[in-house]
Amino acid sequence: MARQIVARQQGDDYQARWFWLKACALLDDYSKVERVVYEDDVLKSFDDVAVYYRSGYTNSQGMPLDADFYQVKFHVTSNGAFTGKSFCDPAFIGANTVSLLQRIKNAHNCCCSTGIAHRMFLYTPWTVHPDDPLAEVHSLSDGSIRWDKFATGGDRSKYGKLRKLWRDHLGFQSDDELRQLLANVHIKQGPMLDDLARDLNINLESKGLKPVEENCLIHPYDELKRKMLAKKI
Numbered sequence: 001m002a003r004q005i006v007a008r009q010q011g012d013d014y015q016a017r018w019f020w021l022k023a024c025a026l027l028d029d030y031s032k033v034e035r036v037v038y039e040d041d042v043l044k045s046f047d048d049v050a051v052y053y054r055s056g057y058t059n060s061q062g063m064p065l066d067a068d069f070y071q072v073k074f075h076v077t078s079n080g081a082f083t084g085k086s087f088c089d090p091a092f093i094g095a096n097t098v099s100l101l102q103r104i105k106n107a108h109n110c111c112c113s114t115g116i117a118h119r120m121f122l123y124t125p126w127t128v129h130p131d132d133p134l135a136e137v138h139s140l141s142d143g144s145i146r147w148d149k150f151a152t153g154g155d156r157s158k159y160g161k162l163r164k165l166w167r168d169h170l171g172f173q174s175d176d177e178l179r180q181l182l183a184n185v186h187i188k189q190g191p192m193l194d195d196l197a198r199d200l201n202i203n204l205e206s207k208g209l210k211p212v213e214e215n216c217l218i219h220p221y222d223e224l225k226r227k228m229l230a231k232k233i
Contacts, residue, residue: 006076007076010074010076010193011073011074012222012226013074013193013219013222014072014074014190014193014196015038015048015049015072015074016038016221016222016225016226017193017196017197017200017219017221017222018048018049018070018072018123018190018196019036019038019048019049019225020200020204020221020225021196021199021200021203022036022049022051022070023036024200024203024204024206024207024209025051027207027208027209028207032053032054032056032057033051033052033053033054034052034053034054035050035051035052036049036050036051036052037049037050037052038225038228038229039229040069042110042114042116043069043107043110043111045098045103045106045107045110046069046070046071046103046104046106046107046120047069047071048070048071048072049069049070049072050067050068050069050070051067051068051069051070052066052067053065053066053067053068059119060142063117064117065117065118065119066116066117066118067111067116067117067118067119068118068119068120068121069107069111069118069119069120069121070120070121070122070123071100071103071120071121071122071123072123072124072190073093073122073123073124073126074124074125074193075124075125075126078125078126080126081126081127081128081129081130081132082122082126082127082128082129082132082134082187083128083129083132083134084132084133084134084162084165084166085165086100087099087100087101087166088100088101088165088166088169099169100122101166101169101170102169102170104120104181104185105170105181107120108120108181108184118184119184119185119186120184120185120186121143121186121187121188122185122186122187122188123188123190124188124189124190125189125190125191125192126189127187127189128187133158133159133161133162134162136149136159137149137150137159138187142186143186143187143188144183144185144186145182145185145187147179147182147183150162150163150182151163151175151179163175163178166178197212197214197219198214200212200221201214204221
């Protein structure tokens with residue numbers, strides 16, 4: 001039980017530090033970030049951290065972008081990795097009924113219904129298993145899934161089998177439905193917990209905020225996030 005509590009606590013700390021790291025952008029003169037939210041009520045299925053941008057912001061393809069939504073998953077050890085099948089397994093994310101892929105679909109549909117031009121990021125120290133077909137289409141440039149390669153081959157090919165698995169799991173009738181969903185999805189490997197704390201310190205200091213002493217027993221920004229959440233701020 002104690003190990004489970006520690007793991008959950010470290011997961012909360014990882015999310016909190018990523019939140020504050022993104023929030024530092026609010027103090028950049030050149031930043032287009034307008035608002036950063038922890039556990040955003042707008043998107044309950046993909047809500048860990050949300051970053052909203054000012055009107056007129058665009059993505060790297062020049063398309064309008066209103067918000068980035070992050071699902072932040074910390075793992076205590078390196079004894080696992082993402083696979084195409086794991087995206088369809090609720091147990092992989094500690095759930096009983098809804099898989100990670102279904103969460104992505106629900107979040108995408110919510111954004112589309114409310115007119116939010118969005119991207120969705122899975123942010124975690126784990127990465128895609130190198131022997132899985134998903135690894136061959138996962139871009140290390142921006143974390144996206146390369147549809148130009150993923151779309152090759154029929155249903156009996158290695159990519160086709162994965163496309164069919166995902167289509168059937170989501171109830172999609174065509175690859176085009178899957179393409180539209182995956183166009184917004186990015187899988188990004190984050191740093192270790194301590195490294196994330198160091199990255200946060202660099203950003204805090206550069207913005208005129210107080211950094212945290214290394215190996216400090218209590219990280220005040222972790223605690224502040226918890227207090228804000230408890231008071232529904």
